[in-house]
Amino acid sequence: MSVQVVAMQDHRTAAICGLTVPVTDLSSLFHRQPIERFEPGRAIFWEGDEAADVFEVADGMLRALRLLGDGRRIIVGFLRPGDLLGVSLKERYLYTVEAISLVQLRRFPRRRFEDEVARHSNLQQQLFARLRDEMTAAQDQAVLLSRRSAEEKLANFFLMMRRTENSQRTSVVDLPMTRLDIADYLGMTIETVSRTITKFATSGVIAAPERRSITVLKMETLRSLADGDESGQWVPSRIAPARYAAASA
Amino acid sequence: MSVQVVAMQDHRTAAICGLTVPVTDLSSLFHRQPIERFEPGRAIFWEGDEAADVFEVADGMLRALRLLGDGRRIIVGFLRPGDLLGVSLKERYLYTVEAISLVQLRRFPRRRFEDEVARHSNLQQQLFARLRDEMTAAQDQAVLLSRRSAEEKLANFFLMMRRTENSQRTSVVDLPMTRLDIADYLGMTIETVSRTITKFATSGVIAAPERRSITVLKMETLRSLADGDESGQWVPSRIAPARYAAASA
DNA sequence: CGCGTATTTGAGTCAGCTCAAAGTCCGTGG
DNA sequence: CCACGGACTTTGAGCTGACTCAAATACGCG
Numbered sequence: 001m002s003v004q005v006v007a008m009q010d011h012r013t014a015a016i017c018g019l020t021v022p023v024t025d026l027s028s029l030f031h032r033q034p035i036e037r038f039e040p041g042r043a044i045f046w047e048g049d050e051a052a053d054v055f056e057v058a059d060g061m062l063r064a065l066r067l068l069g070d071g072r073r074i075i076v077g078f079l080r081p082g083d084l085l086g087v088s089l090k091e092r093y094l095y096t097v098e099a100i101s102l103v104q105l106r107r108f109p110r111r112r113f114e115d116e117v118a119r120h121s122n123l124q125q126q127l128f129a130r131l132r133d134e135m136t137a138a139q140d141q142a143v144l145l146s147r148r149s150a151e152e153k154l155a156n157f158f159l160m161m162r163r164t165e166n167s168q169r170t171s172v173v174d175l176p177m178t179r180l181d182i183a184d185y186l187g188m189t190i191e192t193v194s195r196t197i198t199k200f201a202t203s204g205v206i207a208a209p210e211r212r213s214i215t216v217l218k219m220e221t222l223r224s225l226a227d228g229d230e231s232g233q234w235v236p237s238r239i240a241p242a243r244y245a246a247a248s249a
Numbered sequence: 250m251s252v253q254v255v256a257m258q259d260h261r262t263a264a265i266c267g268l269t270v271p272v273t274d275l276s277s278l279f280h281r282q283p284i285e286r287f288e289p290g291r292a293i294f295w296e297g298d299e300a301a302d303v304f305e306v307a308d309g310m311l312r313a314l315r316l317l318g319d320g321r322r323i324i325v326g327f328l329r330p331g332d333l334l335g336v337s338l339k340e341r342y343l344y345t346v347e348a349i350s351l352v353q354l355r356r357f358p359r360r361r362f363e364d365e366v367a368r369h370s371n372l373q374q375q376l377f378a379r380l381r382d383e384m385t386a387a388q389d390q391a392v393l394l395s396r397r398s399a400e401e402k403l404a405n406f407f408l409m410m411r412r413t414e415n416s417q418r419t420s421v422v423d424l425p426m427t428r429l430d431i432a433d434y435l436g437m438t439i440e441t442v443s444r445t446i447t448k449f450a451t452s453g454v455i456a457a458p459e460r461r462s463i464t465v466l467k468m469e470t471l472r473s474l475a476d477g478d479e480s481g482q483w484v485p486s487r488i489a490p491a492r493y494a495a496a497s498a
Numbered sequence: 499c500g501c502g503t504a505t506t507t508g509a510g511t512c513a514g515c516t517c518a519a520a521g522t523c524c525g526t527g528g
Numbered sequence: 529c530c531a532c533g534g535a536c537t538t539t540g541a542g543c544t545g546a547c548t549c550a551a552a553t554a555c556g557c558g
Contacts, residue, residue, distance in 0.1 A: 066392065070476055074395050076388060090381075124373050131380045132339075138387035139325060143315065145394035146323050146436035148515090150546070179505065187395035192546055194506055211505075211555075227319055397547090399514070428537065441514055443538055460523075460537075 026084070026126045029116055030056040033106040038099040045086065047096045054086045054113045060103030061176045064095040065184070075185035077137060078177065084130065086110065101176045145187045150196045153186045155225035158206070158214065171216040200225075275333070275375045278365055279305040282355040287348040294335065296345045303335045303362045309352030310425045313344040314433070324434040326386060327426065333379065335359065350425045394436045399445045402435045404474035407455070407463065420465040449474075 035058060038044060044055060047066060062079040076095055079085055085097055087110075117123045140160070147153045162173045175182070183190045201208045205222055207215045216222055284307060287293060293304065296315060311328040325344055328334055334346055336359075366372045389409070396402045411422045424431070432439045450457045454471055456464045465471055 068392075068476070072397075074392055076391070094385075118370070118374075121367070121370065121373075124370075124377075125367075128373075128376075128380070131377070131384065135380065135384045135387055136343075138384055138391060142325070142387060142391045142394055143317075143323055145391055148321075189547060190505080191507085191548085195546090198506070227317070397513095427535095438515060439537080440516085440539085444514090447538075 024120075024122060026123055026130070027056060027082075029113065029123075030106040030108055033108055035104045036107060038103040038105065040099055040101055042099045042103075044097045044099065044103075044105065045093050047093060049093050051086055051091060051093050051110055053107045054084060054110050055105045055107055057081050057083045057085065058104040058106055061100045062097050062103055063100055063177060063181055064097045066095055073184045074187075075181055077141065078181075078185070087113070087127070100181070141185075150186075150188055150192050151199070151225050152227055153188065154182075154193065154196045154200070155222050155227075157182065157186060158216065158222060159226050162216065171219065172213060173216065174213050176212055273371060275372055275379070276305060276331075278362065279355040279357055282357055284353045285356060287352040287354065289348055289350055291348045291352075293346045293348065293352075293354065294342050296342060298342050300335055300340060300342050300359055302356045303333060303359050304354045304356055306330050306332045306334065307353040307355055310349045311346050311352055312349055312426060312430055313346050315344055322433045323436075324430055326390065327430075327434070336362070336376070349430070390434075399435075399437055399441050400448070400474050401476055402437065403431075403442065403445045403449070404471050404476075406431065406435060407465065407471060408475050411465065420468065421462060422465065423462050425461055 038060075044062065045051075045053075057079055059081055062085070064076040064079060064085070066074045066076060068074065078100070079097070086093060117127055144153060144156050144160075147156060158173055161175065162170070177185075179190045179193045183193045186193070197206075197208055197214070200206045200222075201214075205216070205218045205225070207217055209215070287309075293311065294300075294302075306328055308330055311334070313325040313328060313334070315323045315325060317323065327349070328346070335342060366376055393402060393405055393409075396405060407422055410424065411419070426434075428439045428442045432442045435442070446455075446457055446463070449455045449471075450463075454465070454467045454474070456466055458464070
């Protein structure tokens with residue numbers, strides 16, 4: 001089975017200033033590459049295409065998606081500035097990636113990318129770190145999808161979008177994607193997404209003045225709606241509910 | 250956010266026989282370690298524990314799970330012989346891992362594991378490959394969870410369990426886990442799992458004589474029930490349904 | 499201003515959930 | 529060897545939240 005990396009979060013924004021830097025940083029590989037622009041809706045590459053290049057997102061937001069045989073669409077993730085995409089390490093892209101907003105990318109040949117990474121162990125380290133984050137994202141999505149109610153899913157989604165924002169914890173959450181994108185990411189319908197947002201707004205948890213952004217008014221309420229673990233805070237108790245008691249000794 | 254690897258598939262069963270082998274292979278790190286046994290239901294480690302060791306599964310099946318705040322349980326994955334677990338590269342385990350059947354493991358100190366991997370670039374390569382597979386598994390689960398109907402989910406689950414079997418494509422699928430495990434993996438209830446299995450059996454798609462295994466009678470029907478892409482075969486058409494037409498040129 | 503797309507709102511249906519109870523499997527002790 | 533107990537599984541009945549179909553409304557662009 002073919003495998004690839006969709007996107008990888010970039011935490012530590014390296015503080016490299018000016019000078020011609022040796023290859024000490026993954027993003028430094030992309031620095032010299034020219035910016036390419038993609039209009040909203042444009043595909044950067046398609047599921048099944050030969051994985052010729054790797055990209056770094058310089059600006060804008062993208063969606064990574066898979067189409068199922070019956071026409072259903074699954075959004076695997078949203079990509080933001082700093083994310084890498086197309087790091088396949090295999091021969092073909094596993095997902096289609098499309099621009100949501102106006103997007104700016106830097107392109108790097110995959111072959112050379114792999115050579116560089118193989119040559120510099122510090123780059124490997126960084127790639128590892130990104131892979132780990134990417135994996136976490138994938139599993140967080142799985143957790144999100146297994147949430148029972150529409151309210152839980154959306155509340156979690158808003159928190160996630162807020163957190164991934166440019167690290168400043170503002171209560172304003174940008175939603176450049178459409179309701180359909182959100183629906184296909186959360187495994188629900190566009191109508192239910194809309195209704196649930198309306199419900200949140202009506203109950204005063206959020207304000208939704210514009211189409212493409214919401215403002216969180218009652219963060220704590222939103223958190224409790226999101227409920228459950230919400231990745232990061234350990235439930236101190238180790239005692240599983242009786243339902244899950246160990247089968248034997 | 251803390252990150253870790255739950256499990257990583259082992260494809261290429263290295264054909265190393267006898268001799269004292271230099272560290273050319275990830276599993277070779279574990280070869281000298283003594284076997285540890287875990288009874289069904291026993292936890293190998295808990296979510297939040299300090300990630301002190303890495304393990305290789307020698308025999309048996311395990312489940313990796315997360316408990317949500319409200320008591321719900323999410324099974325993140327099932328682990329089989331050859332899988333690694335606890336490769337956190339961070340300080341804490343992100344999941345609880347429990348034995349389903351009688352399990353045999355080899356333990357290796359995480360610190361030393363990381364040293365070895367950092368020292369040998371071929372080990373890094375292998376770790377990469379496993380990380381990629383692990384990621385794919387995580388995303389496959391997301392796809393599974395976003396499947397609409399119970400029938401689709403279960404059909405896909407059976408195909409997945411069959412495929413991961415010891416590479417021989419038998420029509421008998423072992424299910425050492427309980428219905429509850431399956432339910433928590435697929436994001437449904439135990440009752441619906443049971444009803445759906447009964448339905449499959451009644452319609453002659455599978456036979457379920459024993460509790461812990463099923464036999465696929467009509468593979469093609471099961472596939473069509475699983476429907477959609479079923480990871481691996483590209484939908485040749487690049488034409489998205491009108492619903493998903495690109496927003497602009 | 500008019501059109502096409504995106505979003506919201508409405509009404510009815512149903513798959514899967516919940517609650518409840520019966521049935522099955524298996525190990526233990528008399 | 530069989531009865532008993534506990535856990536797991538299946539089956540039943542009713543309810544409900546999310547889906548489907550349908551229509552109205554809002555937005556953005558030429």
